[in-house]
Amino acid sequence: MEETQVANNFKTPRRQSPIAIFLIVQKLIEQIIRQFWPILLVVVLNNFDFQTKSSGGNEDPYFTRILFVIGGLSAIGSIIAYFKFYYYIKADEFIIEKGLFNKTKINLPFDRIQTINFEQNLIHRAFNVVSLEIDSAGSTQKEISLQAISRKEAEAIRFFIMTEKAKLKSVEEEVETINSNEAEVPDLLMQLNPLDLLKVGTSQNHIRGLGIIMGFGFWIFQTLEDFFPDYQQGEDIAEYFIKDLGFGTIFYFSTYLVVALIVFSVLISLVTTVFQHFDLKFFRTKVGFKVTSGLFTKREASANINKIQLIRWEDSILKRLFGIFQLGLFQASSAAVNTRQSINIPGCYAHQINTVRATYFPAEQHLNYSMHGISPLIIGRRVMYLGGIPMAILLLNAYFNQSIWMAVAALLWPIFIYFTSRVYHQNWKFHLSEEGILTEHGMLGTQFTLLKWYKIQAVKVRQSIYQRRHAVADLYFYTAAGSVRIPYIPLEKAQKITNYVLYKVEVDNRSWM
Amino acid sequence: MLFENHEIDIDTLPKVETGNFQQLDENYLVVRYIGSFIFFMIIGFGLIMAYLLTELSDNLPIFWGLVAGWILWAITSFVLTRMGYKIRGYMLRDKDLVHRQGVIFKNTTTIPFNRVQHCEVSQGVIQRMFDLHTLQIFTAGGSNSDLSIPGLKADTAQRIKDFILNKTVAPTENETLIDAAETIPSTPSIHLDSSEL
Numbered sequence: 001m002e003e004t005q006v007a008n009n010f011k012t013p014r015r016q017s018p019i020a021i022f023l024i025v026q027k028l029i030e031q032i033i034r035q036f037w038p039i040l041l042v043v044v045l046n047n048f049d050f051q052t053k054s055s056g057g058n059e060d061p062y063f064t065r066i067l068f069v070i071g072g073l074s075a076i077g078s079i080i081a082y083f084k085f086y087y088y089i090k091a092d093e094f095i096i097e098k099g100l101f102n103k104t105k106i107n108l109p110f111d112r113i114q115t116i117n118f119e120q121n122l123i124h125r126a127f128n129v130v131s132l133e134i135d136s137a138g139s140t141q142k143e144i145s146l147q148a149i150s151r152k153e154a155e156a157i158r159f160f161i162m163t164e165k166a167k168l169k170s171v172e173e174e175v176e177t178i179n180s181n182e183a184e185v186p187d188l189l190m191q192l193n194p195l196d197l198l199k200v201g202t203s204q205n206h207i208r209g210l211g212i213i214m215g216f217g218f219w220i221f222q223t224l225e226d227f228f229p230d231y232q233q234g235e236d237i238a239e240y241f242i243k244d245l246g247f248g249t250i251f252y253f254s255t256y257l258v259v260a261l262i263v264f265s266v267l268i269s270l271v272t273t274v275f276q277h278f279d280l281k282f283f284r285t286k287v288g289f290k291v292t293s294g295l296f297t298k299r300e301a302s303a304n305i306n307k308i309q310l311i312r313w314e315d316s317i318l319k320r321l322f323g324i325f326q327l328g329l330f331q332a333s334s335a336a337v338n339t340r341q342s343i344n345i346p347g348c349y350a351h352q353i354n355t356v357r358a359t360y361f362p363a364e365q366h367l368n369y370s371m372h373g374i375s376p377l378i379i380g381r382r383v384m385y386l387g388g389i390p391m392a393i394l395l396l397n398a399y400f401n402q403s404i405w406m407a408v409a410a411l412l413w414p415i416f417i418y419f420t421s422r423v424y425h426q427n428w429k430f431h432l433s434e435e436g437i438l439t440e441h442g443m444l445g446t447q448f449t450l451l452k453w454y455k456i457q458a459v460k461v462r463q464s465i466y467q468r469r470h471a472v473a474d475l476y477f478y479t480a481a482g483s484v485r486i487p488y489i490p491l492e493k494a495q496k497i498t499n500y501v502l503y504k505v506e507v508d509n510r511s512w513m
Numbered sequence: 514m515l516f517e518n519h520e521i522d523i524d525t526l527p528k529v530e531t532g533n534f535q536q537l538d539e540n541y542l543v544v545r546y547i548g549s550f551i552f553f554m555i556i557g558f559g560l561i562m563a564y565l566l567t568e569l570s571d572n573l574p575i576f577w578g579l580v581a582g583w584i585l586w587a588i589t590s591f592v593l594t595r596m597g598y599k600i601r602g603y604m605l606r607d608k609d610l611v612h613r614q615g616v617i618f619k620n621t622t623t624i625p626f627n628r629v630q631h632c633e634v635s636q637g638v639i640q641r642m643f644d645l646h647t648l649q650i651f652t653a654g655g656s657n658s659d660l661s662i663p664g665l666k667a668d669t670a671q672r673i674k675d676f677i678l679n680k681t682v683a684p685t686e687n688e689t690l691i692d693a694a695e696t697i698p699s700t701p702s703i704h705l706d707s708s709e710l
Contacts (some may be wrong), residue, residue, distance in 0.1 A: 156691030236697075243693065332653055366707045375615035415547070456628075456659035457624065457650060457653065457658055458623065458624045458625075458628065458660075459528075459620055459622070459623045460620055460621065460622040460658075461620070462615075462618055462619070462620045462621075463618070463619045463620045464618050464619075465617060468619065475644065478652070478657055480653035482651070483657055483658070493529045495528065495529065496523050498525060498529055498623065499523065499526045499528055499529060500523055502526075502527075502529070502608075502609055502623055502625060503526050503527075505625045505627070505628065506608040506609065506625045506626075506627060506629075509627075511626070513653060
């Protein structure tokens with residue numbers, strides 16, 4: 001049988017595809033650039049200068065030499081790392097041995113393996129290889145990855161491990177038995193066409209893009225100081241501009257700047273969206289879900305339905321305009337919740353969300369939910385913390401700067417917080433059922449979280465001094481892939497839910513991850 | 514009604530809130546005091562150094578303000594430690610472990626045994642002087658829901674640990690859980706070769 005053949009193939013320690021050497025070098029260079037790019041940029045700029053300036057000339061060959069030495073060393077290191085890296089399969093364990101001086105052996109039992117993902121960047125694609133990432137549960141293990149192996153090999157490994165793992169697993173798991181007889185053909189749930197991609201891009205959170213621009217702009221601004229000849233060290237740069245360029249120019253300049261910033265941040269999110277989610281395909285496979293996407297770096301991530309702990313979907317004002325949601329499937333992972341382990345699908349329509357919901361929580365449609373709100377006490381607390389503290393700081397500032405505008409802003413701020421907090425309170429709802437909980441909250445957009453009780457691995461009731469006086473509490477549900485928090489509910493309700501949830505978890509023998 | 518269509522009366526379920534919490538060993542309070550004492554001595558030493566080495570000696574009001582802050586902080590910490598000790602406790606139940614902690618924010622965390630990944634007993638330097646141990650209980654995925662209960666006598670810590678590990682194995686009709694439990698405890702799966710030493 002093919003299986004035993006695979007097993008035999010992988011029994012002897014083997015190396016990765018030689019292309020891994022390039023990839024290790026590439027990764028190293030990427031890391032260096034990522035960490036030292038400001039220094040590198042300065043050096044490059046200085047080297048531009050050095051043609052006009054005569055004094056700095058000596059530095060250049062020195063620097064180039066250092067660069068060559070570092071490059072050479074890392075290349076040698078990468079080659080050694082490649083030749084000292086072996087992987088093999090031995091008795092239900094995936095094993096990696098690596099290192100020249102520090103020899104490390106990593107044993108990863110199959111039943112600990114959570115997911116196996118492939119990733120391909122341009123180099124991978126050129127040589128038809130993939131990088132293989134294996135994630136495991138438990139806090140003592142690391143995620144391990146192979147830089148490059150042939151696609152066929154990767155698929156064989158994944159197939160072999162997953163079938164062996166399934167054999168180890170008990171058959172009683174309801175979902176697996178239901179699906180094990182289905183055909184291997186994955187069911188395409190959705191696909192982002194260019195128009196969808198545009199929708200997703202424009203409705204992204206643009207603040208991140210703005211942050212990148214601001215950070216870069218700030219750096220440019222600081223560097224620019226050196227380029228203005230009559231600028232004196234220590235002089236306020238803004239003052240310098242006003243003095244030399246006139247206030248009117250500054251005003252128009254800043255208006256253009258603001259418009260440009262908005263346009264650029266939208267553009268940045270658009271471009272990153274296209275890079276990330278180009279040709280996104282979302283499949284329903286026999287064991288769970290699979291997503292492939294990416295323009296240059298093609299990513300393939302899969303989530304086993306048993307590993308998914310909770311699902312979350314959200315919209316925003318812009319997203320609501322297009323009728324789309326961003327969906328997240330959170331699955332058990334070794335690290336805390338990170339974006340790698342949670343599968344994110346932007347641009348899902350309501351009916352697609354419903355399909356995923358029905359897969360994650362098939363019993364949901366037969367359940368009755370009871371709806372609950374949270375205590376209005378939260379409004380006062382928010383006004384105090386989010387309103388009061390900034391107000392105090394602003395007032396102090398206003399006093400020292402003798403600024404009436406700042407004082408007005410300081411007094412208006414808590415009022416603004418009060419109204420938004422009322423909306424926040426009003427929108428916070430949770431729906432309880434026998435088998436799970438659905439929460440929804442948000443001020444402009446709404447975030448929904450769906451969690452089955454038996455996925456919970458710890459429950460926490462948290463009370464501040466103020467909450468104790470008013471007999472309310474925050475309730476936390478922890479899972480292997482993130483937590484759900486319900487703020488400000490009556491203590492008695494929190495305790496009842498806690499006792500019920502613990503009961504549900506403790507009588508449940510299903511495997512939860 | 515909290516939960517509709519349900520055959521179990523929620524009021525008959527075991528209640529977390531009415532149980533008796535076990536307090537930590539009384540020597541643990543001393544451990545905490547010693548820890549705080551060392552911490553505040555270091556801060557105090559820093560203050561003295563700052564006085565001797567910087568221009569702080571010319572700014573006496575600021576210096577005395579800092580000293581007053583230092584004393585206030587130390588007293589607050591002392592009071593909070595004492596109050597925290599009284600609140601902190603654990604309750605071992607048949608199917609889960611409840612841990613209560615915190616003065617300003619009071620947290621009551623419950624971990625069902627069938628969700629425990631592994632347990633560890635460890636010991637800090639100061640705890641060693643009083644032969645006290647910390648029991649750490651780990652769940653899967655991240656450290657948010659992990660518990661650690663300090664101030665336990667050696668045999669108490671070991672007994673609770675064995676109790677929990679037994680419980681994680683016990684309810685199995687299938688072999689999977691046994692397999693998992695056997696691999697869980699003390700075999701970290703990253704082995705270092707002897708050549709590393």
